[in-house]
Amino acid sequence: MKKALSLLALSTLVISSNAGVDKFEDDVIEAKQIANISEEGLSSLPTKKITLYQQYTVALNDANAKKLVEEQKPVEAEVTVGYNQKEIGILIKWKDETKSVQPAMTTNKYGDGVSVQFPVKYGKGTTLAYIGMGDSKHPVMTYLKKAVEGKDYQKAFIAEGFGSLTEIQEKGYTFTMKYDDANKQWIAFIKKPIKTPDLNLASGMVPVSFAIWDGNSLNRDGNKVISNWKFIKMGNAKVDPNYLKYISWGYGEIGNPARGKELMIQNGCNGCHRFADQTAAPEGLAPNLSKIGGYSNPIYLKESIVNPNDVVIRNLNINRHYNKAAGPDKNGAYPNNDMYTWYIKDDKGNITSKMPPYAHLSEQDLKDIVAYLKTLK
Ligand code: HEC
Known part of the structure; x- marks a missing residue:
């Protein structure tokens, strides 16, 4: 009897240690104000480690790709954010042993890629959007970069859920992606106006999320690893206390x-x-x-x-x-x-x-x- 009890206690212990007691701070990316928004400028700023997990909510109609999703490991990325009155820059680095570039002609090979996503509306009274490309009540702005042979493939669009995209021609934004052979990692850098007609990021606390595609795992479309909503804290800008209370609900050890x-x-x-x-x-x-x-x-x-x-x-x-x-x-x-x-x-x-x-x-x-x-x- 005693043995059974301790086994039970042990299994409860394992489940609660698994809970990982995430702290809200783990999801906050501190952005620094800098004059020169460039890859070099951002390289000297502190980075944040984030983990992206296999998107599992919706599945592609491809048995091989689905099997690979099961085997895919979470991806660790390092993110740095810098901003000033005009622009915001985000540097994203992640390890990838296999550089995959989508060939110009074939359709059964997929390139590596990355995207950065912001809710079009956020702040007090606005609930968080569905993480996989938004939903009809919460559109998101998505910036996508893909490694495609002979092409500078980048796109910006407003999404209201998987498969519901409207392309946006945003002026003054650049998104680059280059493979660092020595460290076997991708380095992506996006720089964009902090305020456009579609998206205003000049705020104290801005929700952002990331997705990464691994061409070698047949990733494309919804098959990708994604992060939860992270929050970019813009320097010392004021944060609405009600919004902070809302987004930070449920962190720490909240239940059994x-x-x-x-x-x-x-x-x-x-x-x-x-x-x-x-x-x-x-x-x-x-x-x-x-x-x-x-x-x-x-x-x-x-x-x-x-x-x-x-x-x-x-x-x-x-x-x-x-x-x-x-x-x-x-x-x-x-x-x-x-x-x-x-x-x-x-x-x-x-x-x-x-x-x-x-x-x-x-x-x-x-x-x-x-x-x-x-x-x-
Ligand atoms: C009658 C079927 C049904 C039942 C019962 C049900 N759900 Fe759902 N659930 C759905 C459907 C369909 C969706 C997707 C549509 C939507 O977004 O609401 C969903 C969405 C969700 C999501 C969002 C998933 C994501 O990937 O973002 C969560 C979390 C969830 N349900 C949890 C629960 C929990 C917890 C319970 C029990 C207390 C429950 N559901 C009971 C059908 C159900």
């Missing part, structure tokens, strides 16, 4: 992850979602939560549970799920199986999540569930 997992099972979350050893739900019915802790902020997780209609995720490739029971149309194609669409769209185009709100859960229950979700990386 083991109880959180139990609560998820009791509340039927595993009827729709797959996570850890809970694999009963059909794949694709709802986001796979197995790595959600790596790329989600605690407040985002809480809001996803309490109010799923605020941030509604568009899944990629719903078209891969056909409804064979319905029979083919005149062209021999089967209609989509609506079961795998994550939301309902009304005549006016408003979308409602298929996830029911769990607003009745107590604050402690929510903290325990979020504490558990944070362990899933």
Whole structure:
């Protein structure tokens, strides 16, 4: 009996040490004010280490690429931010043993790449956007750089979810990416106006997130590693205390992850979602939560549970799920199986999540569930 008890105690211990007790400061990137926004100028500033995890919420319709996502390791990157009244510069370095440049002609080889993303709106009263390219209520501005043979491939666009992009011709921005053979790392540098008609970054605390593609792992589109929302703290600029309170919710040891997992099972979350050893739900019915802790902020997780209609995720490739029971149309194609669409769209185009709100859960229950979700990386 004594032995069984201590084993139980041990397993609880393992789960709570796994929680990683993230500190809010770990997600804050201190930016320094400098006159000359250049790669050299930024090289002398302190850097921040960040970790990017495999995007697992939506999957590509490519079995080989999917298998590689499982095997891919999180990527560590070093980020430096400098700014002045006119411009902001971000330097990103990450190790990559295999330099992949997309050939000009072939389509089955993919180049390495990086993107930097900001919510178009942020600050007091604005909830955090879905990390994978925003959502219809929270558009994001994404700057993308890819290694493509013979081409300077860079793009800026406003995104409202996977597959919903509007390209923006932003003036005065540059994005470079070069491979450092000696250290086997990529060095990317973006410099842009601090204020444009689409995006104003002149604020005390600016949400930002990063994505990295590894061509060697067949990464492209949604197959990539991503960070959670980080926050650029601009020198000594004033930060709104209410916004700070909002974005810093749920850091530290907030609850009991083991109880959180139990609560998820009791509340039927595993009827729709797959996570850890809970694999009963059909794949694709709802986001796979197995790595959600790596790329989600605690407040985002809480809001996803309490109010799923605020941030509604568009899944990629719903078209891969056909409804064979319905029979083919005149062209021999089967209609989509609506079961795998994550939301309902009304005549006016408003979308409602298929996830029911769990607003009745107590604050402690929510903290325990979020504490558990944070362990899933
Ligand atoms: C009826 C099916 C269903 C149930 C039950 C359900 N969910 Fe969901 N959940 C979804 C769908 C569909 C989405 C994606 C649409 C959206 O954004 O709301 C989602 C989204 C999420 C997200 C955001 C995922 C991401 O990748 O950003 C989280 C977190 C989440 N659910 C947690 C939970 C928890 C915790 C429970 C139980 C308390 C639960 N869900 C119960 C269907 C469900």
